[in-house]
Amino acid sequence: xxxxxxxxxxxxxxxxxxxxxxxxxxxxxxxxxxxxxxxxxxxxxxxxxxxxxxxxxxxxxxxxxxxxxxxxxxxxxxxxxxxxxxxxxxxxxxxxxxxxxxxxxxxxxxxxxxxxxxxxxxxxxxxxxxxxxxxxxxxxxxxxxxxxxxxxxxxxxxxxxxxxxxxxxxxxxxxxxxxxxxxxxxxxxxxxxxxxxxxxxxxxxxxxxxxxxxxxxxxxxxxxxxxxxxxxxxxxxxxxxxxxxxxxxxxxxxxxxxxxxxxxxxxxxxxxxxxxxxxxxxxxxxxxxxxxxxxxxxxxxxxxxxxxxxxxxxxxxxxxxxxxxxxxxxxxxxxxxx
Amino acid sequence: xxxxxxxxxxxxxxxxxxxxxxxxxxxxxxxxxxxxxxxxxxxxxxxxxxxxxxxxxxxxxxxxxxxxxxxxxxxxxxxxxxxxxxxxxxxxxxxxxxxxxxxxxxxxxxxxxxxxxxxxxxxxxxxxxxxxxxxxxxxxxxxxxxxxxxxxxxxxxxxxxxxxxxxxxxxxxxxxxxxxxxxxxxxxxxxxxxxxxxxxxxxxxxxxxxxxxxxxxxxxxxxxxxxxxxxxxxxxxxxxxxxxxxxxxxxxxxxxxxxxxxxxxxxxxxxxxxxxxxxxxxxxxxxxxxxxxxxxxxxxxxxxxxxxxxxxxxxxxxxxxxxxxxxxxxxxxxxxxx
DNA sequence: TTTATTTACGAAACCGATTTCGCTTATGAC
DNA sequence: GTCATAAGCGAAATCGGTTTCGTAAATAAA
Numbered sequence: 178x179x180x181x182x183x184x185x186x187x188x189x190x191x192x193x194x195x196x197x198x199x200x201x202x203x204x205x206x207x208x209x210x211x212x213x214x215x216x217x218x219x220x221x222x223x224x225x226x227x228x229x230x231x232x233x234x235x236x237x238x239x240x241x242x243x244x245x246x247x248x249x250x251x252x253x254x255x256x257x258x259x260x261x262x263x264x265x266x267x268x269x270x271x272x273x274x275x276x277x278x279x280x281x282x283x284x285x286x287x288x289x290x291x292x293x294x295x296x297x298x299x300x301x302x303x304x305x306x307x308x309x310x311x312x313x314x315x316x317x318x319x320x321x322x323x324x325x326x327x328x329x330x331x332x333x334x335x336x337x338x339x340x341x342x343x344x345x346x347x348x349x350x351x352x353x354x355x356x357x358x359x360x361x362x363x364x365x366x367x368x369x370x371x372x373x374x375x376x377x378x379x380x381x382x383x384x385x386x387x388x389x390x391x392x393x394x395x396x397x398x399x400x401x402x403x404x405x406x407x408x409x410x411x412x413x414x415x416x417x418x419x420x421x422x423x424x425x426x427x428x429x430x431x432x433x434x435x436x437x438x439x440x441x442x443x444x445x446x447x448x449x450x451x452x453x454x455x456x457x458x459x460x461x462x463x464x465x466x467x468x469x470x471x472x473x474x475x476x477x478x479x480x481x482x483x484x485x486x487x488x489x490x491x492x493x494x495x496x497x498x499x500x501x502x503x504x505x506x507x508x509x510x511x512x513x514x515x
Numbered sequence: 516x517x518x519x520x521x522x523x524x525x526x527x528x529x530x531x532x533x534x535x536x537x538x539x540x541x542x543x544x545x546x547x548x549x550x551x552x553x554x555x556x557x558x559x560x561x562x563x564x565x566x567x568x569x570x571x572x573x574x575x576x577x578x579x580x581x582x583x584x585x586x587x588x589x590x591x592x593x594x595x596x597x598x599x600x601x602x603x604x605x606x607x608x609x610x611x612x613x614x615x616x617x618x619x620x621x622x623x624x625x626x627x628x629x630x631x632x633x634x635x636x637x638x639x640x641x642x643x644x645x646x647x648x649x650x651x652x653x654x655x656x657x658x659x660x661x662x663x664x665x666x667x668x669x670x671x672x673x674x675x676x677x678x679x680x681x682x683x684x685x686x687x688x689x690x691x692x693x694x695x696x697x698x699x700x701x702x703x704x705x706x707x708x709x710x711x712x713x714x715x716x717x718x719x720x721x722x723x724x725x726x727x728x729x730x731x732x733x734x735x736x737x738x739x740x741x742x743x744x745x746x747x748x749x750x751x752x753x754x755x756x757x758x759x760x761x762x763x764x765x766x767x768x769x770x771x772x773x774x775x776x777x778x779x780x781x782x783x784x785x786x787x788x789x790x791x792x793x794x795x796x797x798x799x800x801x802x803x804x805x806x807x808x809x810x811x812x813x814x815x816x817x818x819x820x821x822x823x824x825x826x827x828x829x830x831x832x833x834x835x836x837x838x839x840x841x842x843x844x845x846x847x848x849x850x851x852x853x
Numbered sequence: 854t855t856t857a858t859t860t861a862c863g864a865a866a867c868c869g870a871t872t873t874c875g876c877t878t879a880t881g882a883c
Numbered sequence: 884g885t886c887a888t889a890a891g892c893g894a895a896a897t898c899g900g901t902t903t904c905g906t907a908a909a910t911a912a913a
Contacts, residue, residue: 182869193893198871208891225629229576230869233567233898240610248599249592249795257586261613265620270632272578273611275599282603291563293899294608434799456796457587461772463801520899531863536901546861568899571868857912866903873896881888 186224190214201226237296240270241484244286244300246278246327251427251455252473253301256325259477260299267485269296280305287311291318297484301327304366304399321487321495325480326471330370335487335495337480337502339471341371344504345378348423348451348469353386355449355512357421361394361412363429375425375453394419398429405429409436413448421512424452430466431456449512453504464510472502524562528552539564575634578608579822582624582638584616584665589765589793590811591639594663597815598637605823607634618643625649629656635822639665642704642737659825659833663818664809668708673825673833675818675840677809679709682842683716686761686789686807691724693787693850695759699732699750701767713763713791732757736767743767747774751786759850762790768804769794787850791842802848810840 187197192211200207200215207215218224232238243260245253257273264271272295276283283303288311290298297320300312309329316322316334328336352360362379366372376395383390396412398405409432412419424430430452437444444450444464454468479500487495525535530549538545538553545553556562570576581598583591595611602609610633614621621641626649628636635658638650647667654660654672666674690698700717704710714733721728734750736743747770750757762768768790775782782788782802792806817838825833 183871184869194870195872195894196892199892202871206891211891223629225626227571227869228627228630228632229567229571230898231871233565233571233900234869234871236898238567248586248595249589251587254587254592257611258613261586261611265613271611273595273599273609275596275603288563289566291561292566294566431796431799434796438799458769458772458794458796458800461769461776461801462796462799463803465801521901522899532900533864533902534862537862540901544861549861565899568868569901571870572899572901574868855913857910859910860908862906862908864903864905867901869898871897874894876893877891879888879890882886883884 181222181224182227183224186215186219186222189222190218232293236293237488238270238294239268240272240295241297241299241481241488242272242274242286242290242295244274244276244283244298246276246301246303248273248275251457252326252471255455255473256301256477256480259474259479260481261477263478263481263485267489269485276303278304280307284311287315290315290320295320297321297323297488299323299325299480299484301325302329302369303327304369307368321484323480323484323487323495325476327369327371333496335480335483335498335500337476337483337500338371339476339504340501341374342378342381344453344469344506345375345423345425346382347378347506349379349382350386351467351506351508351512352421352423352449352451353382353388355421355445355514357419357449358388359391359394359417359419360388360421360423361396361419363409363422363424363433364395364397364399365426365429366399367397372425375423379423391417393417398432402428402432405432406436409433410440413437413440413442419448421449422451424450424454427452427454427456430454434462434466445511445513446515451506451512459507460509462511464513467509467512468507469504470507471504475502519560519562520565521562524553524557524560527560528556570631574631575826576608576632577606578610578633579635579637579819579826580610580612580624580628580633582612582614582621582636584614584639584641586611586613589795590664590809593793593811594639594815594818597812597817598819599815601816601819601823605827607823614641616642618645622649625653628653628658633658635659635661635826637661637663637818637822639663640667640707641665642707645706659822661818661822661825661833663814665707665709671834673818673821673836673838675814675821675838676709677814677842678839679712680716680719682791682807682844683713683761683763684720685716685844687717687720688724689805689844689846689850690759690761690787690789691720691726693759693783693852695757695787696726697729697732697755697757698726698759698761699734699757701747701760701762701771702733702735702737703764703767704737705735710763713761717761729755731755736770740766740770743770744774747771748778751775751778751780757786759787760789762788762792765790765792765794768792768806772800772804782849783851784853789844789850797845798847800849802851805847805850806845807842808845809842813840 187194200212274286309332323335325337451467459466459468525532538550612624647670661673663675789805797804
């Protein structure tokens, strides 16, 4: 039953395979009545075309890849939702690859794409990724790539980001307005553009408000969760303890909360916290968390939409198509004044 | 450059395509030196085999599908992590499909699998799914299916679940021990086995402790987030307001928190809350949330591992391979006594 | 020395849908 | 009535690995 292909279907109809194929593709070469007959028989026999044969012949797979560090993160899971929603609209399949922040994995994943497995790629690079050589290699094969959030600056293709610098600036400014005198920045990577842009926004805000900067106020959290917690605790136990913290990603905000809870440090009385975050629970945390909410779903949608354009419009270039969607700061209790 | 295939590679080596193919597959038919030469040339020319050609001929794609309701949920995202970790180990690719709780989508997704796109399927059915007919149809084509968490009871295949009944029983019992007299259960579906099993555990605990049950204590939350919130608020505003709540999924716990916040109802003083949840923020919520933590990552791993076995061991049957991994209750402040 | 077997490789079929090209018949133009 | 065109369909090539089968040379068995 489950083994009927184009040829067996054709023989049932006393037609040739080519005719049936054309009929199913609604070719003008085929008469309306034949198309009718073909469709009826196809549904009757429950014919489903073999996707690999089709992909092989047409050299396209209606499949896109999403390459990202992890999925257990509100930003990424929402972005995937956005991506999937447009992929489904357009009849595309979505392959998901997790790098777990490993550059080596990212490389081997991209390498595999040279086999034609996917028509296009959406990606958010790993924390370790030092450059875009591996991406350039497959882009050179004519496979379109759209970055979202964590981009490769050097690559000349579409990038969907949020206003990292500006929102980080505003976040820092908010802390200053709330009375913070010594503000720490929790970074996730030295090489990641978003981390650096957010750091620049933070720095510029400090400079503009004539607040002195200490190297120890920038804490690198480029390892696993346990290391983050240790680094944060260490920071909170030093003599010059910060009274404000800008966390560059969601994970670090929860780490700060846990660290403060363990150390008995009160938020926001002793330290105020603001974070880039898409946590659904932000409003019900103890205390509720002031967030810089990134437009995760929309970024996913925008990235996927651009990729679809690149795939379906022959001479559409991604080069000039970068897009910045602003984040929204939602003030809550974690940055409240006494 | 990026267009070299087996034949061009072969011609560079003055060998036939078949020889090169066998050499790359490490066939015993080929001499060691020839294999050496082939491999060297392959890496030099950066040869990557076309995955569709291979899949077509071998009738297998080293690709599995994961079909689930959504990804913006801690349980599912952690499960995906588990799945992906074993898929990667075994060299499998992972296609992700989101049903968004729609049965129609689930059907059309499964239908497409009849085209041979995937070798096996991991799935967690939608809230609406009334039966397993659509799954049976593709299982009948010889494609192995493993369910995780939200299973189709009627299907005779492997199912990875947690101890829904028992942990729900214990959760309810915990509320009773903490002094609750009227306990509500928030359901997500009438048809979903996990929702019903959890409800049965809840009921049996009430019965065993001689607590009278009212129909209004079981609140169906089978719609979108706004509807959940409304239903919960309505429940909390009725005369017989519950003093304890068992939430069957994570989403509903956050809805309860938000509802209580909006209504000025205090947790745990006025109502105690326990929920099935994998929220990383459970410990830092206000108040911290008592959870039934499901072994999400391990369930994903177990499901994927079984599927791999089914795919690679010819006469391995999934029928007797169901597995129950227990959940862990972590008591926190949301169920504290005064 | 002859026959049997192994080794190492190539030619060609194959997977199943798509697409080019060609052929026949019907229709239209003049 | 003749020639051009279009409509409708089929044969066969094609996509690029994989696999079967065959063959020549080398080695072993007799």
